[in-house]
Amino acid sequence: xxxxxxxxxxxxxxxxxxxxxxxxxVPLKLHVPEPAVRPGGKPDFSNxxxxxxxxxxxxxxxxxxxxxxxxxxxxxxxxxxxxxAVGPWAGALSESxxxxxxxxxxxxxxxxxxxxxxxxxxxxxxxxxHMGEEAVSCAFRKALLPGxxxxxxxxxxxLLIAGGYSLVEMACQIYSNTHDPLKGxxxxxMYSSREHGFFSISGNLATxxxxxxxxxxxxxxxxxxxxxxxxxxxxxxxxxxxHAALVFASTYRxxxxxxxVNNQWAISTFQGIARGGSGTFAARGLxxxxxxxxxxxNDYLAVHAVAKWACERARRNLGPTLIEHVTxxxxxxxxxxxxxxxxxxxESDAWPLGDPVIRLKxxxxxxxxxxxxxxxxxxxxxxxTVISAQKEAESxxxxxxxxxxxxxxxxxxxxxxxxxxxRRQRQEAGV
Amino acid sequence: MPRRTMIEAxxxxxxxxxxxxxxxxxxxxxxGYFGGVFRATQGLQAKYGTSRCFDTPISELxxxxxxxxxxxxxxxxxxxxxxxxxxxxxxxxxxxxAARLRYRSNGQFTCPLVVRMPxxxxxxxxxxxxxxxxxxxxxxxxxxxxxxxxxxxxxxLLISAIEDPDPVIFLEPKRLYNGxxxxxxDRPVTPWSKHDLGEVEDGHFAIPLGSxxxxxxxxxxxxxxxxxxxxxxxxxxxxxxxxxxxxDLRTLLPLDLDTIETSVKKTGRCVIVHEATLTSxxxxxxxxxxxxxxxxxxxxPIVRVAGWDTPYPHAQEWDYFPGPARIGRAxxxxxxx
Ligand SMILES: Cc1ncc(C[n+]2csc(CCOP(=O)(O)OP(=O)(O)O)c2C)c(N)n1
Ligand SMILES: [Mg+2]
Numbered sequence: 001x002x003x004x005x006x007x008x009x010x011x012x013x014x015x016x017x018x019x020x021x022x023x024x025x026v027p028l029k030l031h032v033p034e035p036a037v038r039p040g041g042k043p044d045f046s047n048x049x050x051x052x053x054x055x056x057x058x059x060x061x062x063x064x065x066x067x068x069x070x071x072x073x074x075x076x077x078x079x080x081x082x083x084x085a086v087g088p089w090a091g092a093l094s095e096s097x098x099x100x101x102x103x104x105x106x107x108x109x110x111x112x113x114x115x116x117x118x119x120x121x122x123x124x125x126x127x128x129x130h131m132g133e134e135a136v137s138c139a140f141r142k143a144l145l146p147g148x149x150x151x152x153x154x155x156x157x158x159l160l161i162a163g164g165y166s167l168v169e170m171a172c173q174i175y176s177n178t179h180d181p182l183k184g185x186x187x188x189x190m191y192s193s194r195e196h197g198f199f200s201i202s203g204n205l206a207t208x209x210x211x212x213x214x215x216x217x218x219x220x221x222x223x224x225x226x227x228x229x230x231x232x233x234x235x236x237x238x239x240x241x242x243h244a245a246l247v248f249a250s251t252y253r254x255x256x257x258x259x260x261v262n263n264q265w266a267i268s269t270f271q272g273i274a275r276g277g278s279g280t281f282a283a284r285g286l287x288x289x290x291x292x293x294x295x296x297x298n299d300y301l302a303v304h305a306v307a308k309w310a311c312e313r314a315r316r317n318l319g320p321t322l323i324e325h326v327t328x329x330x331x332x333x334x335x336x337x338x339x340x341x342x343x344x345x346x347e348s349d350a351w352p353l354g355d356p357v358i359r360l361k362x363x364x365x366x367x368x369x370x371x372x373x374x375x376x377x378x379x380x381x382x383x384x385t386v387i388s389a390q391k392e393a394e395s396x397x398x399x400x401x402x403x404x405x406x407x408x409x410x411x412x413x414x415x416x417x418x419x420x421x422x423r424r425q426r427q428e429a430g431v
Numbered sequence: 432m433p434r435r436t437m438i439e440a441x442x443x444x445x446x447x448x449x450x451x452x453x454x455x456x457x458x459x460x461x462x463g464y465f466g467g468v469f470r471a472t473q474g475l476q477a478k479y480g481t482s483r484c485f486d487t488p489i490s491e492l493x494x495x496x497x498x499x500x501x502x503x504x505x506x507x508x509x510x511x512x513x514x515x516x517x518x519x520x521x522x523x524x525x526x527x528x529a530a531r532l533r534y535r536s537n538g539q540f541t542c543p544l545v546v547r548m549p550x551x552x553x554x555x556x557x558x559x560x561x562x563x564x565x566x567x568x569x570x571x572x573x574x575x576x577x578x579x580x581x582x583x584x585x586x587x588l589l590i591s592a593i594e595d596p597d598p599v600i601f602l603e604p605k606r607l608y609n610g611x612x613x614x615x616x617d618r619p620v621t622p623w624s625k626h627d628l629g630e631v632e633d634g635h636f637a638i639p640l641g642s643x644x645x646x647x648x649x650x651x652x653x654x655x656x657x658x659x660x661x662x663x664x665x666x667x668x669x670x671x672x673x674x675x676x677x678x679d680l681r682t683l684l685p686l687d688l689d690t691i692e693t694s695v696k697k698t699g700r701c702v703i704v705h706e707a708t709l710t711s712x713x714x715x716x717x718x719x720x721x722x723x724x725x726x727x728x729x730x731x732p733i734v735r736v737a738g739w740d741t742p743y744p745h746a747q748e749w750d751y752f753p754g755p756a757r758i759g760r761a762x763x764x765x766x767x768x
Contacts, residue, residue, distance in 0.1 A: 032481040038464070125555035125745070176746035184746025187557030203559030204517060205489060238488030240520060266489060268465035274488045342465045399555070399746065407750035414741050421710065425739050429750070 035270035039340060043350035048326075050352055053080035053299075054087025061313045065291045072282035072292040075326055078301035083362035089305040093142075095369045101142065101300050102364065104162040105134040105357050106379060110386045111157075111167060112331075115174055118390070119188075119335045123398040124174050126188045128154050132330030132348065135300040135356035136261055138162045140229070143307035144197065147226040151199045151212035154189050155261065156231055163196045167386060171393030177403055179396040183413070184405035206232055206239035209258070213248045216256035216314070227255045227314040234281055235266020238274045242284075246322070250288040253319035257310040258290070260322070261297065263329035268342035285322030297327030298353040300360045326353065407431040432630040436623045437608045440582035440631045441471050441547070444589035445509055447635050449479050452507065455593060457484045459494055459511030459547075468513060469549060469608060495521035495546060499528050502544040502598075509593050515548040515602060516562045529598040530573030545592045545599045550578070551659050551706050552743055552752060553606035553616065561743035563658075563707035568600045569684045569716065575599045575640055576683045580607065580661040581628035584681055587638030595640060604658035614663035614755040616748075641685035645694070649676035652700040652765055655691060655717055657683065660704045660753070667758035675702075675762065683713055691717075692724045699730040700765045704758055709737035731768035734761045 036044045056076045059068050078090045085091065093101070112129035119127040130137070137158030144150075150159050160170060169181055173191055176184040182192060192200035199215075202208055212230035219226045232242055237260055249256055260281045264271050275281060285292030291313070295306040303325065310321035328351040332339050339345075364370035397403025411418065411426040418426075435443065448455045457472055457479075463486035466473030476484040487494050491512055498508035512518045518525075525546065532542045552561030568576045577592055577599060579585040585603065592599040606612045610620045611628075623629030646661055651674040656664045661679045668675035676694050680686065695701050701721050703714040714735040721733055736753045744751055 030482045030485075032463075032485045034481075180746070185558070185742070185744050187559065187745050190557070203557065204519070235489045238490040238493065240490065240492055266460075267468065268461045269486050269489075273486050276488070336468075404746045407747055410741055410744050410747040410750055411739065422740055425709070429739065431750070 033272040033276070035272060035343070037344055037347070039342065039344055041344055043344045043347040045350055045352050048352060050075055051077065053077040054090070056087070056089070058088035058309070061309060061316065062318055063291065065286070065289045068291055068293075069286055072286055072294060073279055075294050075296050076302050076306055077296040077299055078305060079299045079359050079363055083359070083366040085301055085363060089302060092305050092308060093301060095364075095367065097142065098300070098360065098364060099369065101138060101162070101304075102357070102360050102370075103378065103382065104138040104158060105300070105360065106382050107167075107386065108134045108138060108158050108161050109357060110379075110382050111161070111170070114386050114390050115171070116335065118174070118398075122400065123394070124176065124188050125399055126335055127174065128189050128334045129331045130155055130157060132351070132355065133261065133263055133297065133327045134158055135303050135360070136297045136325045136327060139300045139303035140259070140307045142304055143311045144229065145226075147197070148229065149197050149199055149212070149215050149226065150229045150231065151208040151215070152201060152231045153205070153233055153236070153261070154201055155233070155263075157189065157191070160191060160193065160196055160198055163198070165193055165196045165198070167389035168392050171390050172396055175393055175396070175398045176405065177393065177397030177399075177401070178405065179393070180405060183409045185410075185413075205236040206241035210241045210245040210248065212258075213245050213254045213256050216254040217248075217252050220252070220255055225315065227257065227311060229257045229259065231259045231261065233266060234260060234262040234264070234271045235269060235274050237281060237284065246285060246288045246290065249320035250290055253317070255314040255317070256320050257307070257314055258285070258320055258322045260324045261327065262324050263327045265329050265333070265339075265343070267333045267337060268339075280324060282322060282324035290320050290322050292322040292324070294324045294326055296353055297325030298356040298359060300356060301363070328353065433633060434624045434629045435582045435586075435631045436610075436629070437579075437582045437585050437603070438469055438471050440586040441589055441603065442473060442475070443631070444586040444593070445472065445475060446478070448509070448590060448593045449475065449483060451635065454505060455483070455507045455509060456501065457509050457511075458487050460487055460489050460513045462486060462511050467511060469605065471511065471547070491517055491519075491521035492524060495524040495529065498544045498546070499524055499532065499542055502529075502542045503532060503540045507543050507593055509545040509547065512546060512548040514560050515550040515564050516559045518546070518548055518564065521546070522567070525568070525574065525598070525600070526571050530571050533597065534573060541596060542598045543596050545589070545601050547589075547601045547603060549605040549608075550602040551604040551606055552748060553612060553659065555745060555748055557745040558742040563602075563705065563738070565602055565683055566707060566711060566713045566716075569713055573597070575685065576602065577640060577681065578602045578604065578658040578683060579681060580604070580658050580679050581611065581626070582623050583628045583631045584638060584644070586631050587636055588640065588681060590635065591637045591640050594637065599640070602658065606659050607662070611662045612659055613666040614752075615666070638681070640682045641687055643681055643687035643690040644679045645676065645690065646679050647675060647677040649674040650698060651675060652702060652762060653678060653691070653694040653698045654702050654704060654762075655680060656704040657681065658706070660706055663753070663755055664704050664758055667755040667762065670755055671759035671762050673762045673766065686720075688720060688724065691721065695721055695725040696728045699728050701725075701729070701733045702758070702761050702765055703733065703735045704753060705737050706753060707738055708740045709735060710740050712737055731765045734765050736761045
């Protein structure tokens with residue numbers, strides 16, 4: 001069937017004077033994107049283009065967004081298959097910093113495993129793990145300075161761990177016990193720590209992305225030196241809040257880093273539903289004139305280097321940067337989810353960017369700074385640390401135990417000062 | 432008659448309507464291939480294809496916005512918002528658009544759409560998986576609001592909602608999906624298969640919007656409730672040994688005021704129960720209507736039992752939830768007044 005515009009061309013070009021025939025109408029069809037593979041199929045990531053490590057240039061931080069459009073379609077990588085750090089983005093971290101980074105990722109992984117188990121044992125209601133995405137938040141945190149503020153989602157606990165937040169407090173929040181810094185008000189993992197540059201997590205997706213821009217603008221208004229960092233998942237970029245954040249960040253050149261963690265899935269929905277016809281998530285930034293980069297999210301060194309680059313831009317009044325972290329959610333979305341219903345069980349084994357912990361471990365071994373043996377030993381040490389933090393937290397209670405925030409606590413903190421109607425209600429509740 | 436859970440009944444209603452009417456389309460977050468996080472749409476995409484049942488980007492504004500456009504075109508979208516707590520981005524499309532389209536275009540464009548959303552607490556979902564925003568909808572002119580309390584009603588009311596020529600908000604109390612809830616969270620859950628209202632007719636059957644159901648006949652006091660609280664109120668009356676008449680409103684707008692009025696005139700007393708926060712809740716509207724209609728028959732002040740005026744907490748869920756003990760105290764207070 002001829003396309004209507006082809007017909008139009010034919011008619012215009014024709015020298016014969018024929019009556020204009022209207023083109024035959026084409027029945028329209030709804031396009032609904034589908035992932036390459038569903039359960040039962042063979043995992044296939046051949047559609048994901050991955051350049052070799054070290055291939056992508058490192059532009060100056062004051063580069064024009066227009067000049068680096070290609071970075072929104074490539075992937076910045078430092079660690080190659082042999083575990084070497086190569087290319088212009090390599091070399092920013094010392095060996096001891098890398099060893100520390102490895103410990104952070106291992107701690108996050110061990111903590112996740114324990115808390116996941118605690119949820120199964122009924123010690124709390126809910127948990128969300130980071131398996132496969134540890135490098136993103138752990139490495140990014142090391143590019144920040146005291147006073148910078150993150151506006152995280154529920155999958156960036158590495159910001160807390162790499163920032164030295166106490167594992168005991170994290171576990172107390174998860175258990176909603178008497179030592180929970182949020183007094184049992186929030187769902188597990190919805191942490192908040194102003195002191196550690198970790199804004200209170202909402203639970204409503206994307207709402208905080210635009211708030212990060214506001215925080216950054218406030219810093220600029222006050223001629224402060226602190227920057228803000230926004231976080232969002234691939235799926236949640238579909239929310240209007242994301243687009244509003246890009247407009248405002250672009251208009252006011254806010255000192256903010258806008259992160260998208262593309263872990264390929266949004267619960268059961270593959271990233272193609274949110275991405276639509278746009279080649280990549282990073283490409284969303286181009287129309288706003290925001291320098292936009294993609295980075296190998298399973299490469300600790302690459303994430304850190306790109307984070308540093310973007311933070312420097314913000315600190316030097318050069319404005320916002322959009323970063324798409326390309327990674328993979330290895331585990332279930334949450335303890336309420338079972339991915340077997342929507343993706344092949346072996347899909348994570350086929351993920352071409354590997355495992356962030358193993359990749360950094362191998363790099364350190366190649367450098368001669370680490371060994372399998374020391375790794376095993378460290379794993380055991382970290383597990384001990386996590387277990388003792390967990391035990392301490394449990395001594396302050398777990399969700400269904402008697403040791404938990406009181407009914408009286410529930411009425412506090414709605415307002416700075418309790419209004420009379422709440423006072424009456426608290427009285428009526430007898431607490 | 433077949434027994435169904437509330438989820439199965441809701442799924443069956445959509446299935447029946449999709450098979451009868453090609454214009455019925457179903458979509459939302461995780462709704463297509465996977466069948467929804469509560470599995471309400473499981474199997475519908477396989478049966479009716481991706482043009483009739485599909486996954487959407489995570490944008491509640493987008494979901495309801497395209498539904499308004501489709502409804503105006505002539506389709507009958509029945510969309511899912513994953514949790515009622517996430518409907519706020521869609522609120523402008525509901526309030527300013529769906530609700531007013533018929534009026535402002537003088538009937539040139541109409542909006543026959545249904546927005547389904549799981550609502551209410553009782554699952555340790557914290558402040559973003561527990562809210563009851565019904566009063567935010569009943570306050571809007573031009574939309575109908577439905578809250579079923581059992582599988583049979585859920586199916587019959589959802590079919591009526593899909594067939595309705597105007598926009599309908601369909602709030603599904605998620606605590607009831609798998610069984611009735613008596614308000615005692617520490618007791619084992621009774622499945623719907625052991626409950627009379629778990630019996631649901633096959634095929635097409637409709638319960639008209641705007642009709643309440645009397646769940647228990649009684650003489651001493653009228654209890655007005657909907658959704659989860661219908662079951663909790665039944666427990667409260669039984670435990671306090673009070674001969675209450677319990678009215679399940681089923682639809683909040685349109686409201687079956689005649690059934691309410693007849694009952695309160697008979698009992699002379701009225702207790703209103705909802706899980707949503709107290710201040711400016713739907714109970715305030717009920718209270719105003721009852722006092723206007725029944726003032727000279729009332730023997731005691733009308734009492735409301737509701738969620739406290741705080742965000743829905745996580746750890747203190749059962750201190751927050753208006754359970755049988757609080758309702759029982761209100762019943763006694765009303766009888767002794
Ligand atoms: C406004 C809003 N809509 C829906 C949800 C329910 N929900 C929670 S997580 C999630 C998927 C998010 O996916 P993505 O943004 O990719 O983040 P990921 O979980 O993969 O880290 C959804 C739909 C929500 N929390 N908030
Ligand atoms: Mg995701």
